[in-house]
Amino acid sequence: METVTRANGAGASWYNAVWRWHFYAGLFCMPFVLWLSVTGTIYLWKPQIEVWQDRAYDTLPVQAPRAAPDRIVATALTAVPGAHLSKYQLPVSPNQAVRVLVAKDGVETRVYVDPYRLRVLNSVREDGRLMKTISALHGTLLAGAPGSWLVEIAACWTITMLLTGLYLWWPRGRKGLGGILYPRWRSGRRLFWRDTHAVAGIWVSVAAIFLIATGLPWANAWGGYLGAVRTATGTTDGPVDWKVAGKPDAHAEHRGTAMPAAEPGNLDAVVATGARLALAPPVLIAPSGADRWTISSDSANRPERSRVTVDAATGRILDRRDFAQRQWIDRAVGYGVAIHEGAFFGLANQILGTLVTALLATLSVSGAVMWWRRRRPGTLGQPPRLGRPRYGWSLAGTIAALGVAMPLFGATLIGVLAVDRLATLRRR
Numbered sequence: 001m002e003t004v005t006r007a008n009g010a011g012a013s014w015y016n017a018v019w020r021w022h023f024y025a026g027l028f029c030m031p032f033v034l035w036l037s038v039t040g041t042i043y044l045w046k047p048q049i050e051v052w053q054d055r056a057y058d059t060l061p062v063q064a065p066r067a068a069p070d071r072i073v074a075t076a077l078t079a080v081p082g083a084h085l086s087k088y089q090l091p092v093s094p095n096q097a098v099r100v101l102v103a104k105d106g107v108e109t110r111v112y113v114d115p116y117r118l119r120v121l122n123s124v125r126e127d128g129r130l131m132k133t134i135s136a137l138h139g140t141l142l143a144g145a146p147g148s149w150l151v152e153i154a155a156c157w158t159i160t161m162l163l164t165g166l167y168l169w170w171p172r173g174r175k176g177l178g179g180i181l182y183p184r185w186r187s188g189r190r191l192f193w194r195d196t197h198a199v200a201g202i203w204v205s206v207a208a209i210f211l212i213a214t215g216l217p218w219a220n221a222w223g224g225y226l227g228a229v230r231t232a233t234g235t236t237d238g239p240v241d242w243k244v245a246g247k248p249d250a251h252a253e254h255r256g257t258a259m260p261a262a263e264p265g266n267l268d269a270v271v272a273t274g275a276r277l278a279l280a281p282p283v284l285i286a287p288s289g290a291d292r293w294t295i296s297s298d299s300a301n302r303p304e305r306s307r308v309t310v311d312a313a314t315g316r317i318l319d320r321r322d323f324a325q326r327q328w329i330d331r332a333v334g335y336g337v338a339i340h341e342g343a344f345f346g347l348a349n350q351i352l353g354t355l356v357t358a359l360l361a362t363l364s365v366s367g368a369v370m371w372w373r374r375r376r377p378g379t380l381g382q383p384p385r386l387g388r389p390r391y392g393w394s395l396a397g398t399i400a401a402l403g404v405a406m407p408l409f410g411a412t413l414i415g416v417l418a419v420d421r422l423a424t425l426r427r428r
Contacts, residue, residue: 018164019383024416025161027371027380030364032154037357037364039138044342044353046131047300053130054112056121057097063116066094069271071118076100076111079123083109088267090274090283097121099282139218140245148220148245149408155212155219156409159402162205169198193373197366204359211356214336220245221408230329237327241302242337269315270295273308280304292318300343302334 042049051058067075073085076098083104091098097112108126113119126132133142141147171180178184181202183195216222223244230236267285270293274285280299288294288309295308302323309319323334338344342353375381403410 015168016383016385018167020385022161022164022168023371023382025157025164026364026367029154029158029161030368032151033158033360033364035141036138036151036154037361039134041354041357042134043131043138044350044357046134046341047343050131057112058093058095060095060097060114060116062094065116067115067118069098069267072098072113072115073100073267075118075120076102076113079111079120080104080109085267085287088271088285090271090281090285091115092281101126101284145220145245148218152216152219152221153408153412155215156406157412159209159212159406160409162201162209165198165201166205169202190373193366193370197363197370200359200362200366204356204363207352207356208360210336211340211353214333214340216406217242217333217337218245222406225407226329226333230327233329235327235329237330241305241326241330241334266293266312270310270312273310273315273317277306277308279306279308287312300338300341302338303331303344305334 069088073088077083077085080102083102085100086103086108087101089099089101098115100111100113101108102111103109109123110126110129111123112121114121127136136142139148139151141151143150169180178195181199183192183199185192185195187195217226217240223242227240227244270285274283274295277283277295279295279297280301282298283295284298285293285295289312291312293310293312295310297305297307299305305323307321308317310317323331326334335344339349340353342350371381399413403413
């Protein structure tokens with residue numbers, strides 16, 4: 001958002017127009033980028049945070065005998081009278097309390113059961129857990145579908161901000177890499193903020209655009225748009241493996257709806273089958289009808305997920321669906337989501353994601369400081385209009401492609417252009 005002198009003519013007019021769009025996009029996006037950077041960073045470290053939160057339930061003394069799964073579920077149901085079994089999570093070690101998810105009136109409660117002494121250690125509503133709250137703050141601002149739309153609009157315009165920023169940053173006859181690839185922090189306060197903003201932008205832009213794009217499948221409008229694309233291309237392959245904000249989860253057994261009650265002894269055989277499958281944890285077992293159960297990996301690394309259907313009476317495997325068997329579009333989204341959440345390549349993925357969010361926050365803060373220092377009191381501080389630039393077919397095609405790829409961006413762009421045009425006419 002720095003004032004840059006350019007030669008008169010079409011080049012100056014075009015550069016100025018890009019700068020104005022960069023300014024408006026940045027002014028709108030900055031608070032959202034900061035918010036999403038903070039909440040996204042916290043969520044990146046979800047595995048470590050949840051291990052720390054549940055540490056008291058993962059160091060139980062091992063005793064004999066260990067209660068059967070059916071008895072563990074019966075104990076868990078006493079914590080929420082009138083509830084039914086939603087999911088049974090296979091423990092990953094003998095010292096771990098068994099997590100049983102029970103549901104009542106559409107609300108899931110996580111119950112921690114000591115499998116040796118058959119007692120409830122704790123119970124907490126699923127939607128009240130810390131990381132569930134962070135996820136909702138990140139994706140919907142705790143405002144449901146309207147919040148998701150607002151976050152999606154901000155995400156789309158952040159891509160615009162990054163692309164226009166790259167154009168403004170592009171070296172034009174400058175010598176040296178100072179202020180381009182590394183900041184010149186000893187050249188005065190003005191250059192300090194300018195270089196911090198420009199260099200942070202160039203290093204983070206590609207990764208940030210990828211991060212934003214891989215987060216769009218969760219958004220309300222774009223998630224629905226993706227569903228329409230799946231249908232139109234014939235790549236619909238059952239329910240999606242991610243939750244679209246503001247819409248119910250397509251997996252009925254995974255949202256706590258009433259299912260036929262499990263018969264005594266059924267769960268024991270199914271748990272034994274699940275233990276033999278060695279799926280990526282956490283492994284969830286859920287009733288899926290009067291005569292079937294599902295055993296599914298809920299791993300944050302989506303490519304590791306599998307879903308197995310077994311016979312309720314015997315635990316015999318009836319069907320298995322692995323990630324590699326899904327349609328290409330679902331696999332592509334799955335890889336993107338795994339990287340977005342910091343789960344695809346372990347700790348390095350988390351560190352890289354944190355670096356990206358830190359640079360995005362730096363970009364927003366430095367841009368805000370530059371704007372505040374430059375603006376005159378009582379004005380918005382937007383770049384002055386130097387003339388009406390000419391828009392070539394290549395640019396128009398690029399904007400149209402972005403509008404098709406991100407429908408909310410296209411819709412809001414039309415609105416912004418209309419407002420800008422009316423404001424220009426009024427000034428004239």
